[in-house]
Amino acid sequence: MIALWTLGSTGEASAMTALVDLIANLGPWSWVIAGLILMSLETLVPGVHFLWFGLSAVVVGIVAFLAAALGLDEAFSLPWQLVLFAVISVMTVFWVRGLSRTEQAETDEPALNVRGAQYIGRIVVVEDAISGGRGKVRVGDTLWPAQGSDTAKGALVKIIGTNGTVFVVEPAV
Amino acid sequence: MFGGFEVFGLLLIVLAVAALWSTVKIVPQGYNYTVENFGRYTRTLTPGLHILVPIIERIGHHVNVKEQVIDIPSQDVITLDNAMVRVDGVAFFQVLNAAKSAYEVENLEHATINLTMTNIRTVMGSMALDELLSNRDKINSQLLHVVDAATESWGVKVTRIEIKDIAPPRDLIDSMARQMKAEREKRAQILESEGLRQAAILKAEGAKAAVVLEAEGRREAAFKDAEARERAAEAGSHRHDAGVERHRQRQRAGHQLLRRQQLREGPRSPRQCSQFENHHDAARGVVGDRLARRLGPDHRRSLRQCAASGKAPARRQRPAGVGARLSRPSSGAA
Numbered sequence: 001m002i003a004l005w006t007l008g009s010t011g012e013a014s015a016m017t018a019l020v021d022l023i024a025n026l027g028p029w030s031w032v033i034a035g036l037i038l039m040s041l042e043t044l045v046p047g048v049h050f051l052w053f054g055l056s057a058v059v060v061g062i063v064a065f066l067a068a069a070l071g072l073d074e075a076f077s078l079p080w081q082l083v084l085f086a087v088i089s090v091m092t093v094f095w096v097r098g099l100s101r102t103e104q105a106e107t108d109e110p111a112l113n114v115r116g117a118q119y120i121g122r123i124v125v126v127e128d129a130i131s132g133g134r135g136k137v138r139v140g141d142t143l144w145p146a147q148g149s150d151t152a153k154g155a156l157v158k159i160i161g162t163n164g165t166v167f168v169v170e171p172a173v
Numbered sequence: 174m175f176g177g178f179e180v181f182g183l184l185l186i187v188l189a190v191a192a193l194w195s196t197v198k199i200v201p202q203g204y205n206y207t208v209e210n211f212g213r214y215t216r217t218l219t220p221g222l223h224i225l226v227p228i229i230e231r232i233g234h235h236v237n238v239k240e241q242v243i244d245i246p247s248q249d250v251i252t253l254d255n256a257m258v259r260v261d262g263v264a265f266f267q268v269l270n271a272a273k274s275a276y277e278v279e280n281l282e283h284a285t286i287n288l289t290m291t292n293i294r295t296v297m298g299s300m301a302l303d304e305l306l307s308n309r310d311k312i313n314s315q316l317l318h319v320v321d322a323a324t325e326s327w328g329v330k331v332t333r334i335e336i337k338d339i340a341p342p343r344d345l346i347d348s349m350a351r352q353m354k355a356e357r358e359k360r361a362q363i364l365e366s367e368g369l370r371q372a373a374i375l376k377a378e379g380a381k382a383a384v385v386l387e388a389e390g391r392r393e394a395a396f397k398d399a400e401a402r403e404r405a406a407e408a409g410s411h412r413h414d415a416g417v418e419r420h421r422q423r424q425r426a427g428h429q430l431l432r433r434q435q436l437r438e439g440p441r442s443p444r445q446c447s448q449f450e451n452h453h454d455a456a457r458g459v460v461g462d463r464l465a466r467r468l469g470p471d472h473r474r475s476l477r478q479c480a481a482s483g484k485a486p487a488r489r490q491r492p493a494g495v496g497a498r499l500s501r502p503s504s505g506a507a
Contacts, residue, residue: 047199048197048199048222049194052193052197053190053193077178078179078182079176079178079179079181079182080182081182082179082182082183082185082186083181083182083185085186085189086182086185086186086188086189087189089186089189089190089193090189090192090193093193093197093224094224096222097197097222097223097224100221100222112202112220113202113203113205113220113238113239114238114269115238115240115267115269115330116269141333142317142330142332142333143314143317143318143321144330145321145322145325162269164269164270164273164325164328165269165270165324165325165328165329165330166325
């Protein structure tokens with residue numbers, strides 16, 4: 001891969017070497033800069049692709065600064081930085097998932113896109129008598145299959161659950 | 174600078190990127206993603222952030238769980254009374270069970286459309302054209318019944334099926350238009366003639382009323398005229414009667430004067446005496462002696478004078494004839 005890089009056109013090769021030199025000159029700052037670039041890309045591009053990489057790049061940059069401060073510059077060489085970057089990216093994913101999980105519980109519409117759940121608790125009229133455990137109820141302007149104890153047509157029943165596309169009903173009193 | 178370790182590091186990053194890209198999934202609201210474990214469905218991802226097991230799990234289908242509308246394309250249907258109509262419709266459905274809709278049916282939309290089209294043919298083929306055009310509700314609910322039952326096993330709820338357009342052939346439309354026009358014209362003509370009839374009746378009634386009033390007027394006038402004449406005559410006759418009354422009174426007064434004179438002088442002749450007698454008899458004949466007594470003292474004095482003076486005629490028996498019968502009061506039937 002390195003050979004590929006060096007065997008590119010002279011323009012490309014010179015650009016690559018210039019970039020590498022730039023990164024080397026910046027030192028640990030390059031990580032933080034890369035992290036910030038990635039995170040700004042993240043906010044601009046729809047979808048979540050760069051969030052973890054951006055965060056972990058910033059973290060690796062901070063660790064590199066600490067290493068430089070503590071004099072562990074040589075030990076914390078590029079490969080280790082890369083390894084750390086990879087590991088922290090993966091860990092960031094789990095951390096962000098953990099964060100979003102707690103927010104998942106609070107939402108304005110918990111039953112959004114779950115059509116059946118939205119009707120639980122409603123009292124509706126039986127349109128086709130429930131016999132043998134199956135019948136139809138009129139909900140709003142449509143007919144839904146219903147499942148429950150035998151009920152005559154015109155009786156009121158309450159929806160207590162769903163079973164796929166079928167409502168589980170019990171007589172409402 | 175790029176030794177083995179560096180390359181390892183770089184490739185590790187590449188692996189991390191690839192892994193994260195393939196295992197971290199954001200499911201947008203309104204979609205459910207199915208997860209396949211080496212090709213076998215295991216679970217459904219609801220909207221939010223999810224991490225899959227890296228190599229093993231893959232996303233299978235992106236299932237839209239919002240309510241969707243599909244167009245039922247136009248088709249020609251022959252109705253019960255052999256009219257060819259062009260029908261199209263629209264169906265609303267929502268996936269309730271993402272896994273079933275993804276794996277139990279191949280190409281859900283295609284299946285639903287075809288199911289609806291065949292059922293339209295069935296339902297409409299059993300109705301006459303007029304019934305078709307006026308009972309859309311019934312058709313819709315029948316279609317819904319059948320199609321919903323079929324899609325239930327695919328985890329899909331069909332909420333509405335509506336027929337959009339029922340287009341009979343052009344010439345049929347024309348004759349329906351003519352029928353309607355004829356009906357309206359008929360109504361218009363009926364109303365017109367009704368109006369004329371009413372007008373004629375009212376006119377005749379008016380004329381009748383006028384004539385009756387006129388006649389009544391004349392009758393009233395005649396009554397008044399007669400009354401007026403009567404009054405006038407009465408007034409005239411009153412004067413006449415008054416005159417007659419006065420004349421009679423004078424006459425009576427004269428007679429009384431004469432009578433007194435006679436009584437003072439006494440009877441002058443036997444004829445006078447016989448007259449007195451006749452009067453007396455007549456009076457007696459009518460009501461008996463009572464009236465004779467009522468004839469008055471003058472008359473009885475005259476009789477006595479007659480008898481005393483010797484001028485009274487011989488009493489002769491009058492035959493009981495007409496005179497006596499006439500003098501008698503009619504007792505009972507005459």
